[in-house]
Amino acid sequence: MTDYNPDEVEKQVKQKWQENNTRKKALEQNKDNERFYFLDGPPYASGNIHMGTGLNKTLKDFYLRFHRKLGYNVHAQPGYDTHGLPIENKVEEEKGFNSKKEIEDFGVENFINECQAFVDQHIEKMNKDFEDMGVWMDWENPYVTYHDYYIEGAWQTFKKAYEKDFLYEDQYPVHICTRCETAVAYNEIEYTELEDPEVYVALQVQDSDEELLIWTTTPWTLPANTAVMMHPGFEYSLIEFNGRKIWMASELTDQIMEKFGYEDEDYDMIEEKTGSEFEGLTYDHPLEEHVPAQKEVQGRVVLTERYVDLEGGTGLVHSAPGHGKEDYEVGQEEDLDMISPVDLKGQFNKEAGKYEGMFVKDADDKIKQDLGKDLLYSGSIHHEYPQCWRCDTPLLQLSIPQWFFGATKFRDDLLESNEEVNWVPDWSGQKFDEWLEQLGDWPVSRQRYWGIPLPIWECNECDNTKVIGDRSELPEVPDDLHRPYIDNVTLECDCGGEMERIPDVLDVWFDSGVAPWASLKNEAIDFRFEDHSPVDLELEGFDQIRGWWNSQFITSHMTYDQRPFDNVIYHGKVMLDGEEMSKSRGIVVSPEEAIGKYGRDILRFFLLSNDPSDDLNFTWDGMDENMEFMKILWNTYNYKNTYTEERERPENLELEDEWILSRLNTVIEKAREHSTEPNYEGFKAAQLIEDFTKNDLSRGYIKMIRDRLKPGYDGEDREAAEWTLRHVTSELLKVLSPFTPYLTDYLYEGDEESIHFEAYPESDEEMVDEELENSMDIFQEIEEAVARLRQEKGIKLRHPVKKVTVSGSAEVESAVQNLEELLEDRLNAKDVKFEKVELDYEVKLDYAEAGPELGDNVGEVEEALNQADQEEIAEKVGKGLEVVLEGHKLDSEMFEIRTHVPEGMEGEEFSSGTVYIDDEMTPELEDEAFVAEVIRAVQQKRKDAGLDVEDEVEISFNGDNGPVEERENQVRNRMNVSKISYGSDELEFSGEVEFRNRKIQFSFSRPN
Structure with missing residues (x-):
């Protein structure tokens, strides 16, 4: 193969690897050596690989290969995330399902089988695609999160959390996807720009003609309102307009009234108070007659500095503790009632009275209508709103019973452990630190089907619960630990009652979070996490700060009270011509496309x-x-x-x-x-x-x-x-x-x-000569500078020059002296010397800088400058020193320095010096340049004739033969000539060279 052909090269090598089983041999070659535990962050087995996954696996493969070459027994087990909504949604799309009801009508067992088949199909394809990119991992033995051994590894951690009192059940606001009908964890939330309603609502103060003004973009949460939050230090004004008296933040009054359409003369400020004076004030709920739950609660004002600001709204914050994290926190502190009359489908339940059965967002208009005169303004607003990471459905915050890991209990331990991790780059570790600092408790239960079953059994007679850690604790073990099979397993309670499993499954981030130890329970793996921990290296994308690395840190501390890994490499995403890749927008290049055009390497x-x-x-x-x-x-x-x-x-x-x-x-x-x-x-x-x-x-x-x-x-x-x-x-x-x-x-x-x-x-230290390398670095800079100078002066590289002079630092002087012969050869110069070139300096005033300072004195200063020692002034200016002329102190910025080289020398700077060429063309140099042109012309004619480099030819010259005859040995060596003759008959291939006043014809024949 003469030219590089990636497709042909890779085809031949790939075939050789397959025939010789090279990948498997490479994975086994250091099996008795020190272990290097690399853990593969598992991609979802849900589709084709894209450039992002291609980057990820290629980076991993490089580090695995490198450490194998260093002699390590590299753990190269790939992994696949196989549970949760990423897979369920794909199967739902294939089946045309749009709700949980359709799944249950289809049959949970059938749905689970479809999910498993989907995963198996994609794992097989992704294995082939990754291996085709040259990624050498143990594709025959990946860790797969739906396998029973892995599920038991997850149960092990779950039980540890229970035993350490990190597991609890509670009801407080979590994000819910109403399409998927399940909770969504804080680290799964994505944000998008949405248009929502904004409403200003008046709340009647009890036993008063005054009202409180609140603002919200979620009218559907008003049926759950139980408080108004005010800032104790803010000033509030009682504004009278249109026969009403309404309290709002003083600082926001003008913009609120302008939004309502009132001019300054249309309203009056009749009283002002600080927020602290409103504590405990009660009000009537405007929807009380429509929402039965409101008849059981009393709305009141509570004070907080944390969640009230003056950046918008009214300075009085609508609080529904059942529908917001901040509202819930304040509600717990103030012992507020909590209402959350909404189910997983996003539909109001019977507690919502009139609105029962309505989807909450559909009820917005009905609620606004029922507010009547208490709705003072209704409009719309564009803002960022959370959505489901899998199906893009806008999320709701609802209070539905969930199981939580109490991560806040050991958050300080997580922060301390992170100090021991080597993050690359180091700022990514700071980002992880910032994530951990605001870490909340983890809602880990999901109301879905295809996932690791929650290993919690509850008694139907008493309140007793039991958490199991592996199959040995089950009275009977189903062939498959998934739903619906595990749902049929019952336990006997101490009270004599029957214990049934809670129907929820685990958050899919918990699946991957236990990978450091659960993955090793595969029978093909010959060590356990307890034998080699933490993991030596992990490498993933930017989104795993709040994803996989977060879940590992939590689960590792719950299970082993330690960090899960020692080293982490963080990588960004892949863009296309500066834009984020997007298949839907057509901004995408797949690894397959790139390989098709350029090859894998x-x-x-x-x-x-x-x-x-x-x-x-x-x-x-x-x-x-x-x-x-x-x-x-x-x-x-x-x-x-x-x-x-x-x-x-x-x-x-x-x-x-x-x-x-x-x-x-x-x-x-x-x-x-x-x-x-x-x-x-x-x-x-x-x-x-x-x-x-x-x-x-x-x-x-x-x-x-x-x-x-x-x-x-x-x-x-x-x-x-x-x-x-x-x-x-x-x-x-x-x-x-x-x-x-x-x-x-x-x-x-x-x-x-x-x-x-x-x-x-191994690097041979005896062969390393730093001084020589530094000299050669300077050599290469000199060579490049001379090439630029030749180009400026129109001197071809093959034409010799009389002399090259180099000036500069002491290091430049040493390099030139040590490499003089090599420089003469490479620069095609008869002489190369390090010399100090005597430059003529000319210093002039910069009128733009000096004029304003000197005024009418410019002339006398300029005359003094012309009479001064130009080199001395230039030296001071070059050092940034002050110059005194005619009693005037002038900064160095007020001067311009011009340098003039001796006649016949042109200069070109490089990083630590300057080169000069003496381009005088003597008769001898002209002869050498002429011969160089002859050699070039003959070489080109040889190439045109299809001759190989090693083919010797006989050549004849006619014309100005003298310069060629004097340099016959040079001509023989450069052109691979067996015989040279002068004045002979013309041979098969001929040409002519003319240079200045010299002219010659040449001809040669093919070799015998």
């Missing part, structure tokens, strides 16, 4: 060479750049195979050999440091390796040794170049293989069956 390297802590912007231009890198790598190996043979390590190396070997060993060590604890920044290793390959090896070292590897050249330094190039490329493949597993295995020529059985190379 190029996609992998693109994903792995970008900082994962930032959102990754996928672009086709970026993929093109990575294709170019792979081509450079490919061409480097082709060059090595064409021009070198196997050699023993030579005793003597040239300076450029020592440099590239030093660079190689530096890269080996730095790539290891970047890719392991505590850094875990593999992208830096990728960037380092790419830069080494492109700039140090291909554009640097190989250019330096081309003459040493020319066909026919047999100088003493040839073998050193051959050995060095072969050694460097061999070690480079080993370092690069975790990033690009297909291409590196294709190019591999070692003794192992696959490059992936090779250990990571």
Whole structure:
């Protein structure tokens, strides 16, 4: 294969891996060594992989491969989240179901079987897709959260929580999805922009002609109102208008009355009080005659500083403790009544009286109508509102009995444990800390079907409950621990009654939260969490701060009183040309599409060479750049195979050999440091390796040794170049293989069956020469600066120049002195020297800066400046020092410095110095440039004739032959010529070169 063809390379390598069972062998190769416990965050087994999951698994695969190369026994078990609404909703879509009733009509057992079949189908497909990307995990033994062994692992933790008094049942407001008819945890809530009603309602103060003004965007919660919250320190005004007297916050009065449509002269402020004077004030509920529950309660004013502000509304906050977390908290403190007359479907129950059976949002208009004169204003508002993370249904806060984990009891322990975790990047750990600081108790029960059953049995005769931790505690064990089978298992209560299981299932985040130990209960796994904890490494996306990492932290502390993991790598999401990918909006690129165009290795390297802590912007231009890198790598190996043979390590190396070997060993060590604890920044290793390959090896070292590897050249330094190039490329493949597993295995020529059985190379400290590397860095800067200067002056790189002068720092001086011969060769200069170039300085006033300061004195200061020592002034200005002229103190910003180089020299700056070219073209230099043009023309004609590099030809010259004859050996070596003649007959291929006043014809024939 002459050119790099990703599709063909990967096809051949993939076939080889399948035939040799390479993946499984790699997973087993270090089984007796020290364990590296990596835990895979389980994706939902609910669809095709997308670029986000592709990024996630590729990052994981890199770290797994890298640690295998370091000799670790890497735990590479993939996982799948298989329960909960993500799966149920997919099956409901397939079946056309829109409610729980339709599921129950279909049959819970049938529905459970459909969910399991759906999951199995997608696990099989996702396994194949991930493996096709080159991800080597134990696909035959994933942990699957619906398996019975895993369910028992979850029950183990649930019982621990019960035994430690972290489990309790309560009724307080939680978010409910009325479409899914179940609770939604705080970490599952997403927000969207919605339009809702806004209403201003007057509440009649008892035994008074005064009223209280409240505001809300949820009229449906008014039937549950039992209090008004006021701030004890705010000023409130009694406003009289249209025959009514109504209390509102003084600061908000003007905007409220303007909204109501009143001018200033239409209302009066007749009294003002602070909020503290309203405590305990009672009022009549405007819907009391329609809502029976309101007849049993007394609404009153309560004071709080936490939840009352002046950013909007009226300064008096409608409080329904059954429908809001803040309302509930204040209600508990103030012993308020709690009403929540709404069921899981979002329909009012009989406590709501007139509104019974109505969906709450549909009842908004009816409630507004029934408010009558007490509805002072009705409009609409756009604001952020919580919605279901799976079906996008707007959520309601309802008080329905749920089971909770009391995470707030050990929140301080969680915060303390987080200090021991190495978060990459470190700011992600701070984000997790902020999440934990506001952590509430976890509503863990769900009113659904496909999930881990709550292991709680309640007696139908007494209040006794029993929590079980594994199947051994059951009197009979069903073949499947899911609903409805587990629902048929009953226990005998001590009172003689029968205990039945609570029908709820567990929050799906609890499933994945117990993965560190539940996943290891798979019979194929040979260790347990107790043997190796915490987990060594986890790697997931930005959303797991409040998701998987949160649930693990809670469950690990409930079960083992410890943190679940030691190291975490956090990655962002994948964007497309700066926009967040969205299948529905058509802004999406799948891994399959990218692989189809560029292959797996190029996609992998693109994903792995970008900082994962930032959102990754996928672009086709970026993929093109990575294709170019792979081509450079490919061409480097082709060059090595064409021009070198196997050699023993030579005793003597040239300076450029020592440099590239030093660079190689530096890269080996730095790539290891970047890719392991505590850094875990593999992208830096990728960037380092790419830069080494492109700039140090291909554009640097190989250019330096081309003459040493020319066909026919047999100088003493040839073998050193051959050995060095072969050694460097061999070690480079080993370092690069975790990033690009297909291409590196294709190019591999070692003794192992696959490059992936090779250990990571050890850095040879004796080969590292930091001073030489620093000098070569300067060398490369000088080379680039000279190339820019040549381009500016129109001097071709193949034309020699008389002299290159370099000025700069002491490090530049040392580099030039150490690398003088190499510089002369690479810069194509007859002489390269470090010298201080005498510059002429010209310092002028910057009139825009100095004019306002000097005024009429500008002229005399300017004359004094012209008479002063220009170099001395320039030095002061360059150091930012003050300059005194004619008694005026002038800041350095008031001057402009211009430098002039000696005639015939042009300068070009680099980071720590300047280069100058003496471009005088002597007759000898003209001859050399002429020969360089001849060599270029012959080489191009050889290429046009289809000759290979190693093909020797006989060549004839006619014309100004002198310069060629004087440099005949150079011509032979550069053009692979067996015989040169002058004035002979024209041969098969011919050409002509003209340069200044020189002209020559050449011709050659195909080799025999």
